[in-house]
Amino acid sequence: MDKKGFLIEKAVLELVLTIIGILLILSVMVYAFGLVSTAQVKRNAQTSLDILESRANSLQEGGKVVAKLPGLCKDSKDCKWLLTGWSKTEKDMPEQHLLKNVVCVCKGEPNNRVRACQNIDSCREIKGVSNVVVGPSQFLGIVGGAMGGGAMQGQISYPAIAFSTNLIEVEISKSNGVVSFKKV
Secondary structure (H helix, E strand, O other): OHHHHHHHHHHHHHHHHHHHHHHHHHHHHHHHHHHHHHHHHHHHHHHHHHHHHHHHHHOOOOOEEEEEEOOOOOOHHHOOEEEEEEOOOOOOOOHHHOOOOEEEEEEOOHHHHHHHOOOHHHEEEOOOOOEEEEOOEEEEEEEOOOOOOOOEEEEEEEOEEEOOOOOEEEEEEEEOOEEEEEEO
16 A cells, blocks of 8 residues: 555656646747747837838938838737837937937837837938928827816827738828828
């Protein structure tokens, strides 16, 4: 009886250890997949910037082109990636891009674009133009305030274009020294 009890305990212990080992291996695989997925999204963001920069810098006065950009989000509802930009005359912009016309692909909230685009690699300069205009696009946000009564959720315009799960099309045009980016 002692020998059978010992063998059963040993078998149960081996089974428990095997299950724990399998769970650890699965956890490592899920974590590694997340790292690979994040790296792919960052590469897609850089590809989007490359496309936007090259198309905008090569536009002739009066020209227009549509750029297809890869989606950067798994779920459109919780997507935090946006296309935005600043003109060199704007005061409220990321300090590393002061006195430059830039287009940016950043991860963050549209109401806090400056903070979202602090990374030096998130923006590209558009040369030979006097101004850059992005959007505006409608985003869900809090409207109203203490003076006007209770705050409620509604659509707010920001100079940004939201990315989604699939391709987005952005029309780039140049007129009177101004390069404009708008969602098609």
